[in-house]
Each structure stands twice: as structure tokens, then as C-alpha cells.
Amino acid sequence: MISDFNKALKIIRKDKGITQEQLAETVGVSPQAVSKWEINGYPDASLLPVIAEYLGVSIDELFGNTVEKEHILDEIVRYIKEQPYEEMMQKAMEIGRAVSCGLQYSEKYHNISDKAFNNPDFEIYSEVTRNEGFVQSRLCESLQYFLIMPEPKKGYDNVLKYDESYVELFKFLGKPDALRAMYYFAGRNGWMFSNVGSLAKALGISSENAQEILDGMVRLNLLDSSSLSSERGEERIYKSSLGCNFVSFMTFCYILLNRPHAFNLQSGNRDGDKTYLKNDSQNIKDDKEK
Numbered sequence: 001m002i003s004d005f006n007k008a009l010k011i012i013r014k015d016k017g018i019t020q021e022q023l024a025e026t027v028g029v030s031p032q033a034v035s036k037w038e039i040n041g042y043p044d045a046s047l048l049p050v051i052a053e054y055l056g057v058s059i060d061e062l063f064g065n066t067v068e069k070e071h072i073l074d075e076i077v078r079y080i081k082e083q084p085y086e087e088m089m090q091k092a093m094e095i096g097r098a099v100s101c102g103l104q105y106s107e108k109y110h111n112i113s114d115k116a117f118n119n120p121d122f123e124i125y126s127e128v129t130r131n132e133g134f135v136q137s138r139l140c141e142s143l144q145y146f147l148i149m150p151e152p153k154k155g156y157d158n159v160l161k162y163d164e165s166y167v168e169l170f171k172f173l174g175k176p177d178a179l180r181a182m183y184y185f186a187g188r189n190g191w192m193f194s195n196v197g198s199l200a201k202a203l204g205i206s207s208e209n210a211q212e213i214l215d216g217m218v219r220l221n222l223l224d225s226s227s228l229s230s231e232r233g234e235e236r237i238y239k240s241s242l243g244c245n246f247v248s249f250m251t252f253c254y255i256l257l258n259r260p261h262a263f264n265l266q267s268g269n270r271d272g273d274k275t276y277l278k279n280d281s282q283n284i285k286d287d288k289e290k
């Protein structure tokens with residue numbers, strides 16, 4: 001009678017692309033013994049850890065007990081939590097890399113050569129596009145990121161559709177010294193306040209120009225403003241609310257303007273006629289007019 005072990009061993013071995021001869025050689029038995037295990041026999045208990053390690057599974061899985069997804073996720077949580085603090089972010093990046101490999105049906109984790117990783121003149125990316133979304137990552141030591149974006153049921157442009165507020169943002173960024181001001185605030189401690197004079201001095205611009213920029217940033221919710229009473233009277237002071245969003249915004253501006261050409265891993269399984277935004281995303285009519 002075929003047991004769960006017999007069936008599981010055969011399925012796992014074939015899924016891994018391993019022959020009976022290869023498994024037999026690794027374990028130290030004859031191919032006939034492996035064949036018997038897959039029909040109605042069992043190996044010696046001392047061989048189970050060797051078989052499991054070679055096949056890359058747990059002993060439980062050899063007996064047909066599949067690992068629950070929650071258990072795998074718990075393992076990842078525990079793995080990250082146990083890393084030294086200074087290594088946690090890099091380990092998280094490696095897990096993202098493993099996700100990319102899995103989405104491309106790789107048999108194992110693909111690392112990046114030190115030569116390529118440390119070359120500042122050679123930018124390396126990974127990209128997976130599917131009908132269900134996409135995954136992108138930049139894999140250079142100088143700047144790394146991992147982005148996974150499952151496609152929402154209503155599409156990306158359910159939230160990211162054309163909006164006049166974006167026009168206002170880009171108009172503001174097109175003004176002289178506006179982007180420099182954003183860099184200035186992004187480079188300051190999030191708890192530090194600035195006034196019009198400190199911004200004008202830092203950028204080497206007039207107080208009038210600095211005030212116009214500050215008003216625009218407040219209007220766009222890029223700055224928080226408060227009132228300070230001093231011997232000089234009431235004064236407006238400003239604190240950045242950019243957070244890490246400015247870094248991610250500029251990262252993808254960089255990627256948009258410097259389109260990736262070198263891919264360590266790349267897979268395109270998205271239908272050619274499946275666009276990321278709907279053709280009418282730019283439609284600015286009110287819902288009432290539709």
C-alpha cells in the first residue's frame with residue numbers, strides 16, 4: 001500500500017529535477033532502494049535527515065505534511081528579528097530578492113557577484129512583470145530598493161489616476177529653488193524648525209522668494225507650520241513632513257529618467273495588451289459629467 005511518504009518522496013524528487021540515481025548516490029544506497037521507497041518501502045530512520053537536507057525539505061514534508069504559509073511567514077519574522085540590528089535591513093532586502101527569484105520560477109536564490117555589485121558604473125536591476133502586478137529592485141551597493149506592487153482589483157489608476165493636485169505639485173517643483181528647498185528640509189532633523197530667514201540664507205535667495213516657496217510647501221502638505229511668539233513679535237516657523245517619502249519619490253524620478261538596461265533577473269509575463277493604467281486615466285471630467 002502506497003503511503004504518504006512514498007507519494008511525497010516521489011513528487012518532491014521529481015519537482016526538484018533529481019533522479020533516483022542521484023538521490024541514491026547522495027544517501028549511499030542503490031537506485032533500486034530509492035525505487036522501493038517510492039512504491040511501498042521506507043528508508044532507515046537515520047537516513048531521513050540526509051534525504052530531507054538533499055531535497056531541501058523538512059522531514060515532515062517527506063511524510064506529506066505540508067508547511068503552512070503562516071508558519072513560513074513566522075519563520076521569516078523570527079529570522080529577521082534575530083539578526084544584528086545593523087544587518088536587519090540588508091537581510092530583508094535579500095528576502096525580497098528571494099521573492100523575485102521565486103516569481104521567476106528559479107530553482108534557488110541567485111546572488112549577485114561582488115564585481116558587479118561593487119561597480120559604481122554598472123547599474124543592476126531585477127524586474128518581474130505579470131498580469132497580477134510587478135516587482136522591481138535595484139541591486140547596486142550605491143542605492144538599493146525592492147518594490148512589489150500587486151495590481152489592485154480596480155487597477156492602479158483607481159488611486160493613481162490623473163489628478164490636478166499632481167499638476168500643482170509639478171508646477172511648484174518647476175519654480176526656481178523649490179526642489180532645492182525640498183532637499184534642504186529632507187536633510188534636516190524632523191523635529192527642527194526653520195524660518196524664512198534660515199531658508200533664504202541656506203539657499204542664497206531673497207526672503208520674498210523663500211517665503212513663496214514655504215507657502216507653496218505648506219499648501220501641498222510638505223511642511224507643517226506653527227506660530228512662534230518672540231521679542232520680535234509673531235513669526236511663522238516650519239518643520240518638514242517629508243519623512244522617507246521624499247527619498248522614495250526622488251528614487252523613482254531617478255529610475256524614470258535613467259531607464260534600467262542591465263538586469264540580473266528579468267521576466268516579462270504580462271500580456272502585451274494589458275496596460276498599467278487605463279486609456280482614459282487622463283480624463284479629468286467630474287464623475288457627474290460621465
